Amino acid sequence: MFENQPKGLFALALANTGERFGYYTMLAVFALFLRANYGLSAGMAGTIYSSFLMFVYFFPLFGGMLADKFGFGKMVTTGIIIMFVGYLLLSIPLGGDTTALVVMLAALLLIGFGTGLFKGNLQVMVGDLYNDPKYADKRDAGFSIFYMAINIGALFAPTAAIKIKEWAENSLGYSSNDAYHFSFAVACASLILSIAIYYIFRSTFRHTEGGKKKSLAPNPSSNGEGSAPQAVPELSKEETKQRIVALCMVFAVVIFFWMAFHQNGLSLTYFADEFTDHTVEGVQSMAFDVWNLVLIIFIVYAGFALFQSKTSKGRGIAAAIIIAAVGLLVWKYTKLQGELGIEAPIFQQFNPFYVVALTPVSMAIFGMLSAKGKEPSAPRKIAYGMIVAAAAYALMAIGSMGLPLPQTTMGADGEPVALHVADVTPNLLIGTYLILTFGELLLSPMGISFVSKVAPPKYKGMMMGGWFVATAIGNQLVVVGGLLWGAVPLWVCWSVFLVICLIAAIFMFAMMKRLEKVC
Numbered sequence: 001m002f003e004n005q006p007k008g009l010f011a012l013a014l015a016n017t018g019e020r021f022g023y024y025t026m027l028a029v030f031a032l033f034l035r036a037n038y039g040l041s042a043g044m045a046g047t048i049y050s051s052f053l054m055f056v057y058f059f060p061l062f063g064g065m066l067a068d069k070f071g072f073g074k075m076v077t078t079g080i081i082i083m084f085v086g087y088l089l090l091s092i093p094l095g096g097d098t099t100a101l102v103v104m105l106a107a108l109l110l111i112g113f114g115t116g117l118f119k120g121n122l123q124v125m126v127g128d129l130y131n132d133p134k135y136a137d138k139r140d141a142g143f144s145i146f147y148m149a150i151n152i153g154a155l156f157a158p159t160a161a162i163k164i165k166e167w168a169e170n171s172l173g174y175s176s177n178d179a180y181h182f183s184f185a186v187a188c189a190s191l192i193l194s195i196a197i198y199y200i201f202r203s204t205f206r207h208t209e210g211g212k213k214k215s216l217a218p219n220p221s222s223n224g225e226g227s228a229p230q231a232v233p234e235l236s237k238e239e240t241k242q243r244i245v246a247l248c249m250v251f252a253v254v255i256f257f258w259m260a261f262h263q264n265g266l267s268l269t270y271f272a273d274e275f276t277d278h279t280v281e282g283v284q285s286m287a288f289d290v291w292n293l294v295l296i297i298f299i300v301y302a303g304f305a306l307f308q309s310k311t312s313k314g315r316g317i318a319a320a321i322i323i324a325a326v327g328l329l330v331w332k333y334t335k336l337q338g339e340l341g342i343e344a345p346i347f348q349q350f351n352p353f354y355v356v357a358l359t360p361v362s363m364a365i366f367g368m369l370s371a372k373g374k375e376p377s378a379p380r381k382i383a384y385g386m387i388v389a390a391a392a393y394a395l396m397a398i399g400s401m402g403l404p405l406p407q408t409t410m411g412a413d414g415e416p417v418a419l420h421v422a423d424v425t426p427n428l429l430i431g432t433y434l435i436l437t438f439g440e441l442l443l444s445p446m447g448i449s450f451v452s453k454v455a456p457p458k459y460k461g462m463m464m465g466g467w468f469v470a471t472a473i474g475n476q477l478v479v480v481g482g483l484l485w486g487a488v489p490l491w492v493c494w495s496v497f498l499v500i501c502l503i504a505a506i507f508m509f510a511m512m513k514r515l516e517k518v519c
Contacts, residue, residue, distance in 0.1 A: 006129040008205030009142050011197065013149035016122055018194035019080070021153030021160075022087065022187025023115070024352075027265055028161040028345040032273065033180040035418065037096045042406070042418070046266050046482020052108045053262060053475030057468045059116020064124070064465030072121040072461070073209030076198070079117030084191045086110030091185035093178040120464045127452025127460070128208040140378075140449045141363055147445035148359040151352035153190075158349040159290045160186055240456045246518045247454060247463055249511050250382060250447060251470035256504040257443055258474030260389050260497040261436060264348055267481030267493065268429065270418070271396075273344035274406055275490070277423040285340040286333060287430065293353045295325040300357050304364070347429050354437035362441050378450035379508065379515035385443030386505035392435035393498040399428040400490035408486075454518050 030052075034045040067075040089107035094100035126146050130139040161183040168179035235243070286292045298321055305318035369375040376384070407419045448467065455463035484493040508515075 004135075005138055005142055005145065006132070006135050006204075008129050008201075008208065009126060009145060011201030011204050012122055012126050012129075013146045014201075015194045015198040016119075016146070017149045017153040018190045018197060019083070019118065019153070020150045021157055022190030024154040024157035024348070025161045025186040025190075026087070026090070026184050028158040028348050029165065029180055029183050031266055031269055032344065033177075037177045037180065038101060039096065042270060042485045043479075043482045046479045046485070048105075048108075049266055050262075050476050050479035050482070052112065053265075053478060054472045055109065055112030056115045056119075056472070057258075057475055058472035059113050060120030060468035061116070061462070061465035063116040063118070064120050064461030064463070064468075066117070066461075067121045067124070067210065068459070068461040071210040072125050073206070075117040075121045076125075076209075077195070079114045079119075079121075080191055080195050080198075081114070083111055083114030083118065084188060086112075086114060087184060087187040087191065091181050091188060093174070093181045096177065116468075120468050121461065123448055124452065124460055124464050125205060125208040127449075127464075129205065130452075139453060140366070140446065143445045143449040143452075144359050144363055144441075147441075147448075148356050151355035154352035155293065155349055155356060156290060157352075158345045158347075162343055162345055235456050240459075243454050243456055243518050244459070244463070246379075246515050247451060247466060249508075249515060250379065250450065251466055253382060253386065253504045253508050254443065254447055254467070254470050255474040255477070256500045257386060257389055257439070258471045259477040259480065260393065260501055261440060262475055262478045263481045263497065264351060264433070264436070266478055267485055268396075268432070269344050269348070270406070270485055271400075271424075271490070272347045272429055274418050274420055275400075275403060275422040275424050276344070276347075276426055276429060278342055278420070279339040280342060280426060281339045282336065283333070284426065285336060286329070287350075287426075288340060288342050288346055289332075290349055290353075292329060292332065293349065293357075295329055297353070297357050298322075298325045301360060304360050342426070347426070347433070350430055350433040351437050351440070354434055355441065358437065358441060377516045377519050378446045378453075379512060379519070381442045381446045382450075383505050383508035383512070385439040385441075385446075386501045386508060388439035388442060389436060390498050390501035390505065392432050392439065393494045393501065395435060396428070396432050396494040397491045397498060399424065399432075400494060403490050405489065406486040450519075 031045055031049045034040050034048055035042070040048070063075055063079065086107045086109070089103055089110070092103070094103055123146075126142065127139070130136055130142060135142070164182045164186060165176075165179045168174045168182040169176060172179075174182070280288060302318040302321040302325070306315055306322065309315045309318060366375050403422055403424070407421050409417055409419055448464075451464055451467045452460070480496065481493065484496065
């Protein structure tokens with residue numbers, strides 16, 4: 001899985017892991033913070049939440065345009081600095097008045113713009129590592145590894161957000177609302193780690209940073225990491241047009257995937273807070289300890305190593321890791337006592353866990369299909385991803401049949417407070433996140449790989465920015481979940497996303513011949 005990949009991949013992936021850890025730590029509690037700290041309704045909190053997500057993924061368009069002119073490396077560094085200032089402002093407890101709200105909105109704009117300079121351009125640099133013919137057939141696998149690294153950061157984020165908030169409340173005596181800001185401060189520290197990794201290992205990917213000579217691309221050196229430039233072959237106007245049209249078709253479809261997928265931080269989190277049992281016990285409780293999930297990940301990867309290792313020593317090490325991990329899980333199970341209380345944000349750890357655990361499985365499946373000449377094209381994988389996402393919301397719709405509408409009451413401060421009105425098994429959300437993750441693995445890393453491969457060389461930054469604009473529009477449409485919350489029965493709410501995903505899949509299949517023509 002990790003063999004024969006360019007060294008720069010791992011450096012860029014780790015730099016992104018640090019940034020994403022901070023981002024998802026903040027995002028895990030953000031929607032709940034908006035309602036608790038400012039007394040906002042579900043719809044208004046959803047509007048701010050979705051608008052923030054929109055800016056985070058819209059600004060890469062401008063970040064890509066700037067990078068096409070000034071270089072990708074400069075924009076990545078500038079983006080980290082701007083993000084740091086934004087997270088620093090968000091970390092300051094200012095209360096819940098108008099001034100605090102304005103500062104918070106300013107912080108969100110800075111974070112969004114900084115991410116726009118950082119995120120898309122870092123991914124273009126990853127794609128350019130594979131311009132070397134030596135690595136060309138490793139592109140999809142490389143982006144899967146890169147995507148997995150993002151989710152390693154996201155895996156620990158919900159636990160970090162909850163634990164540091166509890167620490168601020170219990171050890172430092174901060175109020176519940178002020179304690180949220182400590183979760184946001186984690187992002188500042190993670191950005192310092194990201195920039196350190198970026199510069200320490202810069203030599204492994206420096207040839208992808210770009211600069212003034214935009215018409216030149218890296219020519220792989222003898223060590224495979226790139227040095228001298230060579231001319232990028234020009235595409236005809238017709239070829240350029242075909243590629244851009246194909247990319248725009250894909251962008252149109254992924255809008256609706258992200259609209260549905262990013263309900264994980266909004267309506268699905270509301271569901272976890274108001275409709276899901278907040279206590280678990282026995283084997284089920286072990287799923288809510290992130291370190292147990294890490295042990296499962298070790299077992300999965302060691303299992304692959306056990307069968308793929310070419311030496312007896314390698315197989316022995318893999319077997320030892322599996323035995324040790326299983327032993328620890330059994331030991332931890334014997335130490336369980338009574339019920340475990342859980343909070344709504346913790347459910348957001350399951351998606352990144354599934355991504356990390358299932359990435360080698362998906363790579364193995366597609367590797368076998370590729371060897372037989374039967375691997376689906378990237379556009380076809382994206383269409384399948386939309387169908388899988390529809391299945392996830394079908395599960396939510398069925399599981400929500402007969403549940404009452406969300407309810408609120410007035411708190412002591414006169415602000416509306418959401419009530420917990422049902423105790424649905426946590427397995428419903430755990431299963432939904434599993435299915436959504438299958439869809440994500442089919443769509444997101446494959447989509448990014450498709451953009452990096454198909455985008456005309458002169459417009460790489462802008463086209464990667466276009467991918468993020470599509471994501472931004474989808475994220476803005478996330479607000480639909482907030483607006484539907486409490487206005488319609490829950491099963492209707494989930495059915496809206498089900499139907500949207502199915503329509504997008506049908507469109508994708510209808511355009512398949514045109515899309516596969518440019519692959």
